[in-house]
Amino acid sequence: MNTETLLDRLRTKLLEGGILGSFTARNLATGQQISLDPDRVFPAASLVKVPLALATMQRIIDGEIRGSTRVDVSPGRLTIPGPTGLSKFRHPATIAIDDLLYLSVRISDNSATDALLEITPPEHVTWLMRELNLGGIILRHSLGELADTAEARLRPEERYLAHHLAIDGVNRAAGPLLPQLDPARANTGTAEAFTNLLNEIWRPTRIHEAAAQRLRQLMKANVLRHRLAPEFDTDATVWSSKTGTLLNLRHEIGVAQHRNGHTIAVTALTESTTAAANQPAAEELIAHVARQLHNRVRTLQDF
Template sequence: MNTARLAADLVEELDEGGLRGSFLVRDLHTGREIGIDPDVLFPVASLIKVPLAAATAERIRLGELDGSAQLTVQPGRISTPGPTGLTRFRYPARIAVDDLLYLSMSISDGVAADALFGLTPPAEVNRLLRAWELHGITARHLLGALSDTPAERLPAEEGHLAHSLAISSGTSGRGHRIQQLDVARANTGSARAFVDLLQALWTTSKIDAVVQSRIRELMGTNLLRQRLAPDFTSDATTWFSKTGTLLNLRHEAGVVEHADGQAFAIAALTESRISAVHQPEAEVLMARVARVLRDHLRHG
């Protein structure tokens, strides 16, 4: 099947499943790639923790930050389903900067990430991305904003109403009544931008090798594996990734390394038009689409 026909079929499959998606798969050795609307800008939710982690690791490498320095981190005290780690703590904790990196990436701890943003603000993350000649990802706000949406203000049994608002309140220019879903106000990026970042972390680039190694290590510790991981994990592969979730948005960006030496960067950014809090079928569908694209590139 030719590439255009395959992409069209996958778009139809996504639509039937209630999803709109932006996907890109790139062979990290040859540069060949295949995608579906890879340049569409999305609010990226917790995917912003990848450039934040890279910026933090770079500042540690330069001696601007001490990875062993302990910070007193205030508890998140979030009780709604979803957030993890310090975000659910009820009391302050003292944690080293390098351990905050681990919590931010491995369990997507928003409070840990905001402690890191306190050291390296969004503007500095953006500056380092541009210094690395990476474009298309913009950090604007802290992660605490992701726990301040209509979903947190409604009773759990009415969570679907928050999703209905997320689905219905966007504009044709991708503005939104909910700030965290408005591409002019949210942390944003595209599938292409995240694949570019992954390529810069996995191959020779302006990012120092020490930083590359640390971020690859952290992405290998990701414990949230319900999305793309089932389709890219086997005895002959290793999957490194970071997820991002907010209301009707489900994202994941990662690299699959094959035992034969091949490696592919994959970014899948999706939004659902189904007003349900739990959508395991959406997770399965976006993983299938990403896998079909990878298989086409690997064997085509």
């Protein structure tokens, strides 16, 4: 099967499974890449924690701030399913910037992330992305705003209604009903831009090696491994990644480092057209498509 036929079949599978998606797989040694709609803009959800962490680490290495500086963090007090760490704390805490980075990337803690955004604000992260030729990644707001959706105010048995609102927004010519899902107002990115970011973290040319190394370590230790990790994590492959989930958005970016030397970056940005919070079949389909693209990239000849 040639590559174009493969892409057509994968696109059809996604549509049949109620998934609109943008995918890339890139061999970081050769630059060879296969993509499905890589320039489509998506609300980025928790994927923004990676560029935020990078920007903050760059500032620490440049001496602008100190990683040991302690920060007072208010309790998150969130009750909806999903968030972890400080986001569920009931009392204030004092935590060093270095440890906020750990919490933000490794366990996707939104309260830790918002504390970091007060130190390294969204406009600084966006500026750095542009400086690194990664202008497809834009930060506009805190992560706390992501939790302020109808889902947080509904009873568990009613939360499917929030997903209906999200899906209705996808199909409205006037734009999404929810600001968190509006590419004109949300934190956003493209599969191409996030793949370029992974490329820079694993093959740094414009960022500090120390910052890249720390991010690789944090992403390798990411505890949220339910989406693409089942397809990539084996005894012969190290999968380092970051997920992003919000209502009907299901994203993941990561790098598969194979024992035979292949290093493949994979990005999956998706939105579901099915009004349900738990969709194991969708998760499986997203992982399948990502794996198929990854496998095809491994077969391509070097330039």
